[in-house]
Amino acid sequence: MRARTMDTQNQRRFSFMTRVLRLGWIPLLLIFVAACHQDMYDQPKYKPLAPSTFFEDGRSARPVVPNTVAVGQVQRDEYFLTGQIDGQPGDVFPMPVTAEVMERGRERYNINCVPCHGLSGYGNGMVWRRGGITPANFHTDRLRNSPEGHFFDVITNGYRYMYPYGDKVTAEDRWAIIAYIRALQLSQNATIDDVAPDQRILLQGMNQ
Numbered sequence: 001m002r003a004r005t006m007d008t009q010n011q012r013r014f015s016f017m018t019r020v021l022r023l024g025w026i027p028l029l030l031i032f033v034a035a036c037h038q039d040m041y042d043q044p045k046y047k048p049l050a051p052s053t054f055f056e057d058g059r060s061a062r063p064v065v066p067n068t069v070a071v072g073q074v075q076r077d078e079y080f081l082t083g084q085i086d087g088q089p090g091d092v093f094p095m096p097v098t099a100e101v102m103e104r105g106r107e108r109y110n111i112n113c114v115p116c117h118g119l120s121g122y123g124n125g126m127v128w129r130r131g132g133i134t135p136a137n138f139h140t141d142r143l144r145n146s147p148e149g150h151f152f153d154v155i156t157n158g159y160r161y162m163y164p165y166g167d168k169v170t171a172e173d174r175w176a177i178i179a180y181i182r183a184l185q186l187s188q189n190a191t192i193d194d195v196a197p198d199q200r201i202l203l204q205g206m207n208q
């Protein structure tokens with residue numbers, strides 16, 4: 001009889017403890033959630049453009065770190081980045097075309113464009129030879145007379161079956177490639193008048 005009473009008492013104590021242990025997490029969770037919320041809510045922070053005593057210049061809004069650019073905030077010449085003037089393709093280069101630019105253009109053209117447009121720009125690159133698509137030939141009258149801005153637009157945004165290169169080739173390199181395409185076009189349509197007088201004699205010598 002005695003033993004049974006002890007048992008019952010033990011059982012009661014045990015079940016009380018189990019309940020505490022089982023339900024203990026609820027207040028804990030509440031404390032945790034509340035604390036979390038308060039911490040995040042009341043964390044030390046500056047409201048936009050609020051003054052600050054921490055920084056020497058008294059501003060909480062910090063100036064941009066030198067030589068960094070926020071995405072979408074490049075401040076460059078509009079023409080350099082679009083090739084368009086008032087929505088129309090421009091017909092000038094936004095920078096001087098030097099031998100260095102030309103060399104860079106040749107390199108970038110050979111990497112990015114040759115597979116389709118071919119080494120000389122006739123549109124007969126390896127992709128064309130394997131069949132499937134017909135890349136443009138740069139030596140048609142239309143493309144010889146197309147303004148630089150049109151080429152820039154095509155490279156940047158793509159053109160019908162050609163996909164865009166705006167995310168793969170920098171604007172600077174796109175202009176360099178265009179300079180090189182101009183050289184290719186000239187090379188296939190030049191006359192003796194395009195050759196400097198002191199060089200003509202060399203060409204005439206080669207023809208004989």
Ligand code: HEC
Nearest residue numbers: 112113116133134135136151154155159160161162165177
């Ligand atoms: C994967 C193949 C491929 C590559 C690489 C490629 N192109 Fe093209 N490109 C084409 C095709 C195809 C067309 C013709 C699109 C059409 O008319 O449907 C074309 C058309 C063009 C045109 C003519 C647009 C017009 O007015 O008719 C230009 C200019 C041009 N590409 C420049 C370039 C330059 C510069 C590069 C390198 C940066 C390049 N392409 C890389 C496939 C390519």
